[in-house]
Amino acid sequence: MARFEELNDKVSLAEQMQTNEDGSIVLINVFTVDPAEEEALLAAWKHDADFMRAQPGYIATQLHKAIGGSGTFVNYAIWESVDSFRNAFTSPEFQKRIGGYPESAIASPHLFKKLAVPGHCVA
Numbered sequence: 001m002a003r004f005e006e007l008n009d010k011v012s013l014a015e016q017m018q019t020n021e022d023g024s025i026v027l028i029n030v031f032t033v034d035p036a037e038e039e040a041l042l043a044a045w046k047h048d049a050d051f052m053r054a055q056p057g058y059i060a061t062q063l064h065k066a067i068g069g070s071g072t073f074v075n076y077a078i079w080e081s082v083d084s085f086r087n088a089f090t091s092p093e094f095q096k097r098i099g100g101y102p103e104s105a106i107a108s109p110h111l112f113k114k115l116a117v118p119g120h121c122v123a
Contacts, residue, residue: 007030025081
C-alpha cells in the first residue's frame with residue numbers, strides 16, 4: 001500500500017476536498033517508488049486510472065516518468081469540479097484500490113486550478 005505524504009504541509013488534500021472552488025480542478029500526484037517496484041506501481045496506477053475514467057466529472061489524466069533512472073512519477077488528472085474528484089476519491093471502491101500499490105510507494109496528491117496569465121499559458 002502506498003504511504004501518503006502531503007505535498008503542502010500547510011494545506012492537506014482533505015482540506016482541499018472540502019472547498020467550494022468554481023470550475024475544473026487539476027490533481028497533481030507525485031509518486032516516488034523504488035525503481036525495482038516500478039512495474040507494480042504502473043499496474044496499480046492503471047487499475048486506479050481505469051476506475052477514475054468511469055467516474056462522473058472525470059476529464060483526462062496523464063502519467064509522466066522522471067528520466068535518468070529516477071523512481072519519481074507525476075500524475076496529472078483534470079476533473080470538472082472538486083465535488084466530482086472528492087466523490088471518486090472517497091468512494092469505497094477507490095479506497096480499496098489504493099491498497100494495490102507497492103510498499104515503497106509514496107503518493108503526494110494536491111489539487112490545483114488553472115490560472116489565466118495573459119501571454120504565459122499554453123492551451
